[in-house]
Amino acid sequence: MSALTGVRAETTTEKDLAPDDPVSPVTAPDPDDTESSAAPCDDADTATSAASSPGASKRRRIGWSRVLAMGVLPTVALLFTIAAGYFKWTGQTALESESARVSAVRAASESTVALLSYKPDSVDKDLNAARDRLTGTFRDAYTSLIHDVVIPGAKQKQISAIATVPAAGAVSATENRAVVLLFVDQTVNVGNDPPTDTASAVRVTLDRQGDRWLISQFEPI
Numbered sequence: 001m002s003a004l005t006g007v008r009a010e011t012t013t014e015k016d017l018a019p020d021d022p023v024s025p026v027t028a029p030d031p032d033d034t035e036s037s038a039a040p041c042d043d044a045d046t047a048t049s050a051a052s053s054p055g056a057s058k059r060r061r062i063g064w065s066r067v068l069a070m071g072v073l074p075t076v077a078l079l080f081t082i083a084a085g086y087f088k089w090t091g092q093t094a095l096e097s098e099s100a101r102v103s104a105v106r107a108a109s110e111s112t113v114a115l116l117s118y119k120p121d122s123v124d125k126d127l128n129a130a131r132d133r134l135t136g137t138f139r140d141a142y143t144s145l146i147h148d149v150v151i152p153g154a155k156q157k158q159i160s161a162i163a164t165v166p167a168a169g170a171v172s173a174t175e176n177r178a179v180v181l182l183f184v185d186q187t188v189n190v191g192n193d194p195p196t197d198t199a200s201a202v203r204v205t206l207d208r209q210g211d212r213w214l215i216s217q218f219e220p221i
Contacts, residue, residue, distance in 0.1 A: 101170040104178030107213035116163035135214035
């Protein structure tokens with residue numbers, strides 16, 4: 001009996017360890033179980049990233065806000081300041097240029113009338129006063145002309161002249177120099193002869209000295 005019992009025990013042991021016996025799920029891990037056990041770690045990492053993402057996004061938004069406040073906005077303000085200064089300067093320059101044009105045209109017209117108008121009994125006074133409206137080499141040439149020709153002839157032949165400027169316009173004008181085109185009508189009386197009328201165009205260049213415009217060139221066209 002003991003021998004038989006031993007055989008049965010041995011037979012039972014070999015049968016229990018036979019390859020055909022299915023493996024117990026407890027002793028042989030299932031691959032799906034391995035993936036399932038790893039899943040919680042991935043979920044934890046994802047949750048951690050999700051939890052940290054809003055904070056990072058907020059920090060990025062704060063960073064750009066600071067960049068805008070500290071960089072872009074001051075730059076825009078500077079550009080507006082520069083633009084305002086530029087437009088103010090151009091506006092002021094335009095006003096000064098327009099003022100120069102107006103004053104130069106007026107001076108050219110008044111001075112031309114003075115240069116070409118005189119009477120026999122006051123020709124010295126009239127033309128010497130007109131000479132003070134001139135400058136440079138033109139002043140010298142005009143002085144020689146009136147002293148050598150105009151004044152003696154006006155006294156001798158009783159010549160009088162009256163000039164008017166019906167139209168005038170600035171060709172160019174800066175703060176200190178201007179060119180003006182004038183249309184001049186002049187009526188000349190010689191003794192008892194009938195008056196003669198002439199019309200001409202003159203290009204006048206003026207230089208500014210102090211607060212006065214003085215004629216430096218006088219060119220009939």
